[in-house]
Each structure stands twice: as C-alpha cells, then as structure tokens.
Amino acid sequence: MTTTLRRKEFQSEDLWTVLDEARYGHLAVDGPDVRALNYARQDDTLYFHCAEGGEVGGWSGREACFAVETAIQWIPSYWRHPEMACPASTWYRSAMVRGRLREVTDLLEKGIALQAFMDRYQPEGGHRPIRGDDDKYRGPLSALRVMALRVESSCCKVKMGQHLPAPARRTILQHLEQRGDWRTWREMARANEDLPELYPQTDEHGLEWRDGLECVPIEAAWKLLQTTYWAEKRDIATVGRKLAQAGLVLTAWDGNELIALCRVVTVDVKDNWLYDVVIAPQRRGQGIGQALMRRILKHPALAEVERLFLDTRDAMSLYAKFGFVELYRRNNSTFMVLDRRETAPQDE
Numbered sequence: 001m002t003t004t005l006r007r008k009e010f011q012s013e014d015l016w017t018v019l020d021e022a023r024y025g026h027l028a029v030d031g032p033d034v035r036a037l038n039y040a041r042q043d044d045t046l047y048f049h050c051a052e053g054g055e056v057g058g059w060s061g062r063e064a065c066f067a068v069e070t071a072i073q074w075i076p077s078y079w080r081h082p083e084m085a086c087p088a089s090t091w092y093r094s095a096m097v098r099g100r101l102r103e104v105t106d107l108l109e110k111g112i113a114l115q116a117f118m119d120r121y122q123p124e125g126g127h128r129p130i131r132g133d134d135d136k137y138r139g140p141l142s143a144l145r146v147m148a149l150r151v152e153s154s155c156c157k158v159k160m161g162q163h164l165p166a167p168a169r170r171t172i173l174q175h176l177e178q179r180g181d182w183r184t185w186r187e188m189a190r191a192n193e194d195l196p197e198l199y200p201q202t203d204e205h206g207l208e209w210r211d212g213l214e215c216v217p218i219e220a221a222w223k224l225l226q227t228t229y230w231a232e233k234r235d236i237a238t239v240g241r242k243l244a245q246a247g248l249v250l251t252a253w254d255g256n257e258l259i260a261l262c263r264v265v266t267v268d269v270k271d272n273w274l275y276d277v278v279i280a281p282q283r284r285g286q287g288i289g290q291a292l293m294r295r296i297l298k299h300p301a302l303a304e305v306e307r308l309f310l311d312t313r314d315a316m317s318l319y320a321k322f323g324f325v326e327l328y329r330r331n332n333s334t335f336m337v338l339d340r341r342e343t344a345p346q347d348e
Helices: 015-021 055-059 107-121 135-143 166-179 182-191 218-225 236-245 288-298 316-320
Strands: 025-029 034-037 040-042 045-051 063-075 089-104 144-150 153-159 208-210 248-254 257-266 271-279 307-312 325-330 333-339
Touching (some): 015 040, 015 063, 015 089, 015 153, 034 055, 040 107, 045 055, 055 144, 063 182, 107 135, 107 144, 135 144, 166 182, 218 257, 218 271, 236 257, 248 288, 257 288, 271 288, 288 316, 307 316, 316 333
Parallel strands (some): 271 307
Antiparallel strands (some): 025 034, 063 089, 089 153, 248 257, 325 333
C-alpha cells in the first residue's frame, strides 16, 4: 500500500530507487525510540544489524517505521527573487516505509543479508564473500543480531522543482550551470520531463560523443594516441589494456572517424585522474578540446568526484580555464588538480 501525499506533484512511484540511493535512515517504533541505522535491501525487505544485546534486537515483533532522506541541494531564495526569502527551498528525495520487525535467526538468511550490506557499502569487494554455511563466518553470524522489515506500506517523495512554473525551473538550471552543479541539474531533469537533456549526444561542432569502451575500436584509439608526445611509443596491446582499466572513456566522432579521446581512472570515490586527452591533429584549434573538457566535467559518472588530477607538458592554460591549478612540476610535466570543494564558481 502506498500513502498519497498532499502535494501530488511530489508523489513518486520510484520507492526502491530512493531506498537504494539513500545511505542510511532512521528506524522508529511506537514511542520515543528512534535509531539511525545503515541498511540493505533484498526485494521488498530491509535488513538491519546490531550487536547481540543491542536495543534494536529487542524490537522484534513490533510495528516499525523506517525513513530515509537524500538531500540534493539547497536552492537559494535570490535565484528567483532579489529580496524575498520565500523561494528558498531544498531539493531532496525521501521515503517512509512501515512494517513489522522480525528477528532473523537462520544463518543462511543472515549471510544473504550481511553480504547485501557489503555489496551496498563496499562494492569494490576486498573480503571473503559472506555465506551462512561458511565455517569461518558461522561464529560471527551467530553473534550478530539481524532484523528484517518487510515493506507493507510506503510513502515516497521527490521534490525537484515539479511545483514551479517552467520558466522558474529553467532559471534555476541557469544558476546550476553557472555553479557547475551538474548533479543537481541531472536530478532535476530526472523529475521534470520539460527540462533539457544535460548530456546531449551531439554538439555544435557536429560531433557525436560516446562514453563507453565498447564504442572505441582499439586500433583507432591507438592510431590517434600515436599523434601525441606521451603515447607515441605505446603498442596497441598497452592502449587496449589502459582503456579497459579506465572508469570512463569519452570519445568524439565525425561520422566513422575518431576525433577526440580521453579516459578517467578512478583512484577512489572522491579522487580521479584524467589521462590521454587527445584531439586529432587536423581538428586542433577548433575548440574541440574545450568541448571535451566541458563534457567530461559535466559527465554524470563524475558527479560525486571532488578532485580530478592530471599532468601535462604544454596545455596548462587550457586546463586552467576549467579551474585546474598547478600542484608541482617534475621532469617537464606540470601536475594539476581541480578541487571542486574549493574552485566551484560563486553565484553573483
């Protein structure tokens, strides 16, 4: 059962997505008890864990409510009115579910639940998979209390400007673009069909942009990289390996001709490196390098990245236009960083 909101424009049917994208929530039973908890989901059931003897473990059998919220962005009042504070708002996604708590005693189900936690919070792996029939995990699973909440009713809300007139939404998008806040732009476009696509496939140069490794013929990438001073001696196998290891590969095409390429390597969730930014020699000086940089920095895959590193011998001025600053120099290379925590443009 889904609860209907008073403001129907905020009602969302995307309950599972909202639950999966939130990082933690608050569990409450009748009375004053509320606990902030991590959680994992399997189908229509949420799982929580606590140490043996933990208070939450004593709530088995009780009706409970679990609420999650993901704050997207604060929208300043002056974006819409020069004086009044009334237009100030917060864009967010939230969900509230209800059901009856159940203590999980079966070790196989415990293993599934705890592995779901690891998949959610440590997706890179780096641990022995959790299984209830694994002797190494039998002791820890027996000592850990796991609670399950099957969703019986829910209320899901997404507030991303749906209540505003279309001109007001577009005004907010203009400010988001000035700020370089592509994440909020993307979230607004998800919730409002009238808003322009953040990442169109073609551009003003008539080029088609693609962002998947499957779109890159390795031989074409190898030939393009041979025109650079840093990769002219790489063999085709090395080029293929480096592309396969990249978290993101962005390419530009003029028909069947590869015109531009770059790749991003993930260090961790917040730090990435930008490598192999190359434009075909016959197309250099046409603004394609700047178009590539605008696209890579707006790419949804980098929405959560805080710092982007690179090194270059002769393109410092290009990168400086996009907020990169010099860290140090070594062996004729200049190492630069874009720190979005420090270099985000301020609203005028």
